[in-house]
Amino acid sequence: MKGKLVVSLLILSLTTLLLALLSPEPAETIVRFFTGPFRNIYAFGSFLSSALLLVIAGTGISICFRGGQFNLGGEGQVYSGAAASLTAALLLPLMPGFIAKPLLIAAAMITGFLIAALSGWLRHRFSIHELISSYLTSGALVFFCDFLISGPLRDEESFLIATQRIPGAYTLAQLLPPSPLHSGIFIAAAVAAASHIFLHRSVWGYRLRMFGEQSTFARFGGISPRTYRIMPIGISGALYGLAGAVALLGIHYRGIQGFTAGLGWNGIAVALIAGTSPVMTLYAALLVAYIEIGISSAMAGAAVTYDLGLIVRGAILIVVTLKVLKRKQEELL
Amino acid sequence: MISPRSSDVPALSCRNIAKTYESNHVTACRDISIDLHAGEIHCILGENGAGKSTLMRILTGDQRPDRGSVIIQGETASLSSPHDALKRGIGMIHQQSNCIAELTVWENIILGAEELPLVLPVTAQGRTRKAVDRICSTYGLSLPYRKIASKLDSSGIQTAALVSLLLRNVQVLIFDEPHTLFSGTPPPLFTDLAGTFAREGKAVAVVTHNLETAFSIASRITVLRRGASMGTFLPQEIDIKGASRLMMGLPPQFEAAPETRPHRRAPSRQSPVMTLDQVTTEGDPDNPSVLKDVSFSVHPGEILACVGIKEHGLTTLEGLITSFASGRGDPPRLAGGTVQFDGLSCGYPADLEDFRKAGGAYVPSDRLVTGTAVRCSVTDNAMLHVHKNLTGSIPGIIARDKALSYARKLIKDVSIHARPEDVMLSLSGGNIQKLIAARELALNPKLLIACEITWGLDIMTQEFLFSRIEELRSSGTAVLLITSETDIALAHSTRTAMFYRGRLSCIADTSKVTADQIGDVILGGASI
Amino acid sequence: MKFSGITLKGRMIAFLAMLTIMVLAAETPAAAGRAEEPQQRYRIAVFIPGVTAGSPIYDMLARGAQRAADEFDHVTANIIEGGTNQGEWTGKISSIAAQGDHDLIVTSNPAMPEIVNEISQRFTTQKFIVMDGHLEGNPNIYTLRYDQYQQAYLAGYFAGLVTASSMDHSRSGLRIGLIAGQEYPDMNRSILPGYRDGAQDAAPGTAVDFRVVGNWYDASKGKELAREMISAGADVLLPISGGANYGVLEAAIEHNAYVIWYDTSGYYKAPGVVIGSTELLQDEATYMKVKAAVLGELPFGSAETVGVEEGFVRFVSDDPLFEAHVPEEVRNRMMERISQMQQ
Structure with a gap:
């Protein structure tokens, strides 16, 4: 708990420091950064809507970590999930929303699951580390989804590299217009609650935790290594896919090239900050979303360049990973 | 036998150490004073929960005492961490050594030292490698450098930890329940290694239950019981029976008990299992x-x-x-x-x-990697074999009360001091083993x-x-x-x-x- | 669990308290400042859908708007970079509009009208200027589009002259190339036809080899396409493919072909290889339209198309490198055509 607070403070002070050093108008930039999500309804809604995506993605990665696996393929899995949903929405005949929405979400989750589970299977079957295989497949998938959106699904009338809009009946309800906050927030809440119950109460969650904590012990207890090499990373892939579908149905309503970019990495950042507890995942998602909105608010108001925003985000990821490495080193001594 | 040079200032000593754990109000040390001299092998005996591990943690900076002082080479010291202790030449080989499981043995060895960054220039790697090779050949140890740490057995892990300490030129070596054998061909016996270290002028402390080992190597013996020192003896001043009496605080006639061998029986004529x-x-x-x-x-x-x-x-x-x-x-x-x-x-x-x-039920010889998940709770460890039978009204969901009461039952079975939510690592090695046994025996x-x-x-x-x-x-x-x-x-x-x-x-x-x-x-x- | 719950709650309270202070601190001086000002401030946000560094067209947009702002004491311009991810643009412009403290948002590129139009439905009082884009009928949006047909026509006419000329690297066969980053409506409806018509008018029978990179950054793909076109006989290439343009340029240098630069003057990029440039005077156009908006004279809701006659699209013929590397005869014929178009 204390560690989390320290990390949060460290991240916030690092952000402040970087903005103060690099912005030509430090005072205004910093004020804008901290007040960012609360400046108006739109900003607040954006804050929550990006946090809810991070909750979904981060929860998946947390489960993956608990299962002792690492999934670096988030970018590709989110994008593929969204693309699967999008393809289904555009190509299948028009359906009522209450049928279409679950179907599109399922398509995204299954796609994400299969992609990630492949890495788990490769690990089990051929001892190819999922860290590498998930990263490489993700790279290829991003290209493929870019191709889908810029090629077969492309809206020829648009100047954007984008598809047509999905039917209005398929979209998630707006909760706080004009902000992008939408009913996906309930999905995120359900994911957080379900994952908590799954991990800490269910038979499978127990096995997954034991396998992740000490695989020899789990095998000793007769827990199947194959299932639990595939399940943790598979779940993280499914939730990444879900995040992609929610971004599509709740925010963008159409595929735009690269429209889910960043969610994969930010999901990992959330899980790293959160550590193991689902409650902490909520907290970490809010923190990361806060920083995102804060930076974009700082960019909108003061003379902060786009590159500076990228630098600050990069710095946060480095701090988070350093913290994890540090902990590993302490364990050694 | 090497006798302590008592005129010397002790390499490491402590005075009137007391420690009570806040989390469970267990008093592990009441009042312990001990001296470790250069060139001696000092065995510290005591049954499970006598305070041996806590004392060693205090001596190596892992825990801070509530009272009392740690003295290094005659100077009162305040150790902030095991790393700090290591810098002052005090190192400990734990029963459950913490390596980074995903890294190779070699990476683990160099990772521990900040003067040896992981991304070493090739020459520095080479130098370190030579130093490690020299250590291995001096003591007859061998290490599979490129093996992943999680794939080592317990004696391999202890050997790696030992080499890593020797590389840092540690002068006080503390062993917690050392394995009898270390890795090498032929595998060097712990007793031989300890003697060698003592001859080199290192202070060697050995924490153990094994009275025979203790009496075969010790220059001095300290017996702990319930967080207090029962005295420090030269080997000629005390025998095994005397020591075990002190350890257990039992009357001498208990020693006769095993001799009765109450359950000798001819093999059953039933068909074999x-x-x-x-x-x-x-x-x-x-x-x-x-x-x-x-x-x-x-x-x-x-x-x-x-x-x-x-x-x-x-x-x-x-x-x-x-x-x-x-x-x-x-x-x-x-x-x-x-x-x-x-x-x-x-x-x-x-x-x-x-x-x-x-x-079939199985108590594995490798208790720390196989028999337990040391970072998980007692409950998690207890229900390994039966968790699928502990579900409540919702299929697939483990009923918390059932799981807890199962864990309590095992705890009671072997009467150990632990709560279901305690992390396994917080238990002593003996209690961990008891819990493993209880879990397997409970399967009937x-x-x-x-x-x-x-x-x-x-x-x-x-x-x-x-x-x-x-x-x-x-x-x-x-x-x-x-x-x-x-x-x-x-x-x-x-x-x-x-x-x-x-x-x-x-x-x-x-x-x-x-x-x-x-x-x-x-x-x-x-x-x- | 209970223990940690308390800390979490405590932290949340501290966090909210800190935020309240921050918000108060932020709002007070700004409000005070506003009250003292005699003349109402006029704030402009310039949204760059990308980054200005390395993008002359966006750089001109920023400079034009800034220049207009600098002429008035009460006008300020904020340059905001949106990055290259198209998926983020809607959200970013929305958040600027949501702040409600910018009187005008200026942006540029053909894709922006659809984005801005969508945002305008939610933020109904926000005014927008979109340069290099086209949308009619939204009373809050003014758009200005450059006549792409004309610009491409200029490039095509010049390419036709060169391929038919006896210049060093002109080959027989009357074949020229156009490399696009992507196919999009303007490309298919205006640029390609303009280029083709220009070439036909200059040298009847000239064939246009048209190829698409598939994105706006892949220089090696651009280079590969250019090489194929050159070996197929094209001797003048017009790349309109963002970062991939540099791959095309490299291929042209290595395999002795000519390049025409589009939207900005590009002679200096490879003297003797880049032998023609068309140019949009985006800075000038932005300056004029923003200034008109500040003065309340801009007809929001209308869409303008400007070209050679208005002076915002031109062929760059006053560059010394142009004079040095293009034979006088070709130059004269080009100037002749331009002056016809200007009338």
């Missing part, structure tokens, strides 16, 4: 650990002890009959012969799940395979565990005891099977053999 018939495992026949033409069976209601040197086939036997390898790779494979365990005949090598379904198995079940346990605990095993046996469980401790076999088994260089040299009713006879067989291949 497990039968090995002319079993030979894959591998070079000259390798002592490869089993060669081994046949025996275990019957309901008997305790069959397999004794010998671990590397003479006991480890292979454990892996073969449980179909389980604790490290990487596969369990040993049959090259010839059959293993039968009830219906599971042709299945070998089956997998551990089938073994369990067929009614058809066959119990208990490997090195007494390792690191004090006599009280050993007696206690064997009383539980005896209960099982009398209710019809077949017990296969695999142990490298002859006295355990003698004290508790019905029959004894003696292994030498992978062969079953001799199998006899335990009541008809003596310790000397067994020693002759397992050390020299004599026959009875």
Whole structure:
């Protein structure tokens, strides 16, 4: 708990420091950064809507970590999930929303699951580390989804590299217009609650935790290594896919090239900050979303360049990973 | 024997150490003072929970005492962390060494030291490598540098930890329940290594239950009981019996108890639960650990002890009959012969799940990597085999109250001080072993395979565990005891099977053999 | 669990308290400042859908708007970079509009009208200027589009002259190339036809080899396409493919072909290889339209198309490198055509 607070403070002070050093108008930039999500309804809604995506993605990665696996393929899995949903929405005949929405979400989750589970299977079957295989497949998938959106699904009338809009009946309800906050927030809440119950109460969650904590012990207890090499990373892939579908149905309503970019990495950042507890995942998602909105608010108001925003985000990821490495080193001594 | 140079300032000492844990209000140390001199081997004895581990944690900066002081080379010191202690030349080899499981042995060795960054220039890597090689050849150790740490067995992990400390030129070495053997060819004995370190002028402290080891190497002996020192003695001032009396605070007549051997009985005439018939495992026949033409069976209601040197086939036997390898790779494979365990005949090598379904229970010799998930709670560890039966009204969801009460039951079974939510790592090594045993015994198995079940346990605990095993046996469980401790076999088994260089040299009713006879067989291949 | 719950709650309270202070601190001085000002401030946000560094067209947009702002005491311009991810643009412009403190948002590129139009439905009082884009009928949006047909026509006419000329690297066969980053409506409806018509008018029978990179950054793909076109006989290439343009340029240098630069003057990039440039005077156009908006004279809701006659699209003929590397005869014929178009 204390560690989390320290990390949060460290991240916030690092952000402040970087903005103060690099912005030509430090005072205004910093004020804008901290007040960012609360400046108006739109900003607040954006804050929550990006946090809810991070909750979904981060929860998946947390489960993956608990299962002792690492999934670096988030970018590709989110994008593929969204693309699967999008393809289904555009190509299948028009359906009522209450049928279409679950179907599109399922398509995204299954796609994400299969992609990630492949890495788990490769690990089990051929001892190819999922860290590498998930990263490489993700790279290829991003290209493929870019191709889908810029090629077969492309809206020829648009100047954007984008598809047509999905039917209005398929979209998630707006909760706080004009902000992008939408009913996906309930999905995120359900994911957080379900994952908590799954991990800490269910038979499978127990096995997954034991396998992740000490695989020899789990095998000793007769827990199947194959299932639990595939399940943790598979779940993280499914939730990444879900995040992609929610971004599509709740925010963008159409595929735009690269429209889910960043969610994969930010999901990992959330899980790293959160550590193991689902409650902490909520907290970490809010923190990361806060920083995102804060930076974009700082960019909108003061003379902060786009590159500076990228630098600050990069710095946060480095701090988070350093913290994890540090902990590993302490364990050694 | 090396005697302490008492005129010297002690390399490390402490005065009036007291420590109570806030989390569970357990007072681990009440008032302990101890001196470690350069050139001595100082054995610290005490039963589980006597405060040995806590004292060592304080001496190595892992814990801060509530009262009392730590003195290094005559100067009062305030150690902030094990790293701090390491910088002052104090290092400890833990029972459960914390390596980074995903890294190689080599990476683990260099990662520990900040003066050796992981991304070393090639030359510095080379220099370090030379230094490590020199250490290994000096002490006859060997290390598989490129092996992933999680794939080492316990003695490998301890060896890596030792090398890593020697590389940092540690002058005070503290061993917590050291393995008898370290990795090397031939494997150096711990007793020899400790002597070498002492001769070099290092202060060596050994925390142990094993009185025989202690008395064979110690220059001085300190006995702890319930967080206080019962005194420090030269070996000639005290004998094993005296020390164990001090440790347990028991009247002397307790010593006679094992001699009664209450459960000696002839093998049952019922059909065997497990039968090995002319079993030979894959591998070079000259390798002592490869089993060669081994046949025996275990019957309901008997305790069959397999004794010998671990590397003479006991480890292979454990892996073969449980179909389980604790490290990487596969369990040993049959090259010839059959293993039968009830219906599971042709299945070998089956997998551990089938073994369990067929009614097998298994206390592994590797308790820390295989037997427990040390970072998980007692409850998580307790319900490993039964969690699927602990669900409540919702299918697939474990009922918390059922899980907790199951954990409490096991805790009560072996009467240890722990709460279900405690992390395993916070328990002492002995209590961990008790909990593992309790978990396996609670299954009321058809066959119990208990490997090195007494390792690191004090006599009280050993007696206690064997009383539980005896209960099982009398209710019809077949017990296969695999142990490298002859006295355990003698004290508790019905029959004894003696292994030498992978062969079953001799199998006899335990009541008809003596310790000397067994020693002759397992050390020299004599026959009875 | 209970213990940690308390800390979490405590932390949340501290966190909210800190935020309240921050918000108060932020709002007070700004409000005070506003009250003292005699003349109402006029704030402009310039949204760059990308980054200005390395993008002359966006750089001109920023400079033009800034220049207009600098002429008035009460006008300020904020340059905001949106990055290259198209998926983020809607959200970013929305958040600027949501702040409600910018009187005008200026942006540029053909894709922006659809984005801005969508945002305008939610933020109904926000005014927008979109340069280099086209949308009619939204009373809050003014758009200005450059006549792409004309610009491409200029490039095509010049390419036709060169391929038919006896210049060093002109080959027989009357074949020229156009490399696009992507196919999009303007490309298919205006640029390609303009280029083709220009070439036909200059040298009847000239064939246009048209190829698409598939994105706006892949220089090696651009280079590969250019090489194929050159070996197929094209001797003048017009790349309109963002970062991939540099791959095309490299291929042209290595395999002795000519390049025409589009939207900005590009002679200096490879003297003797880049032998023609068309140019949009985006800075000038932005300056004029923003200034008109500040003065309240801009007809929001209308869409203008400007070209050679208005002076915002031109062929760059006053560059010394142009004079040095293009034979006088070709130059004269080009100037002749331009002056016809200007009338």
